[in-house]
Amino acid sequence: MKVHLRYGFACLAVLTLLYVLSLPAGAQDTIKVMPPGGPAPRMADGHPDFSGLWLPNSAGQGVSGRFGVDPLARRQFDPKVTPEEPPSFQPWALAKIKAMTPTELELSKSSVNCMPRGVPAIWLQNPYSTQLVSTPGQLVQLFEVLNNFRVIPTDGRPHTRYPEPLFQGEGVGRWEGDTLVVDGISFDERTYIMPNGWFHSDALHVVERYTRPSMNYLIVEITVEDPKVLTKPWKSAPRRWTLTNDHINEFYCTNNHELDELQKLRTQELESKGK
């Protein structure tokens, strides 16, 4: 019995050692979900202050390209807890999306063609940081990706009479308790809602709801109405962004070899179709 126990411990020790040695460097340091922190700060006018640099994960630090990250820390939401329904497309819109070749789909993506993501995509398909600056009556959004920015009035003003189509649309904010609600219209039709071919029409109406339930968390919920493309409005899960002490970087999209390579691939696709 003693002999077996000894072998058992030896076996366990060897297993543990081999497992630890097999891990990539740094993997032993697990990056976990960030604690909520204390209460959210408030501005002089009493409304929540969203100021800070935010990352689209639950870790409060970069997680891509890193080993040893708790899967929960990578997420913005748990689909089991807050499921996100897929969009319900009009038949013609679904047919249009399905007709796209894989390369056409890639070329439509902001991350490939370097066009601005636009609203709401910049809150739904953006792996990079966003700096928010809250002041009474105004929210400034500085997006790291492609150096985009937005200045949103939060004083409850209505939309302008003749808004022009813009990548970020025309957003006007109002407070509902501690939630900032931004109503958006007049979007440039070259943008996509999601990087899966989900395009939009000139009837796109976006509602963004921002809350800061605690110091370290920002929650962004998006509602998309587009009756020409969707059969019913689509609502995102409440997506979590976490506060980081990192800094915002410059991100000009240049020297994109990817675009050239994909265009060559598209030519090959067209040639093979022609045969």
Add this chain to the structure above:
Amino acid sequence: MKIARILGAAVITAGLLLPAVPSFAHHSFAAEFDATNCRDFTGTLTKIDWQNPHGYFYMDVKDANGKVESWSFQTYALITLKRAGIERQLFIDNIGKEVWVRGCLARNGRQNYAASGTLKFSDGILRQVGQLQD
């Protein structure tokens, strides 16, 4: 003999416990690169292009006949590398030195061009520098 058997079993069990190298879904990996055509490269780092949306590094790699060919490898966006603690200076410090990298080849047939995944410089540390999925 018994110990050898136990050690053998332990090694096999440990192998099963090895974590898979994490893969990171990226916008265009599957469209641009062939996840079924990946291989290991060992060569000398010669140059880097440190620009967004992707960085590129270049290596002189010997083929099976000993002929040296220059290969280019795509990396993550530079911000992603930076937030993962992989700085430009690390690449600069390794120019002229031996590098190992796992890469997947371009789908459009472009020669000597691949997406990078994990990489090791001479310090032997495994780093994830690109969105390789295999």
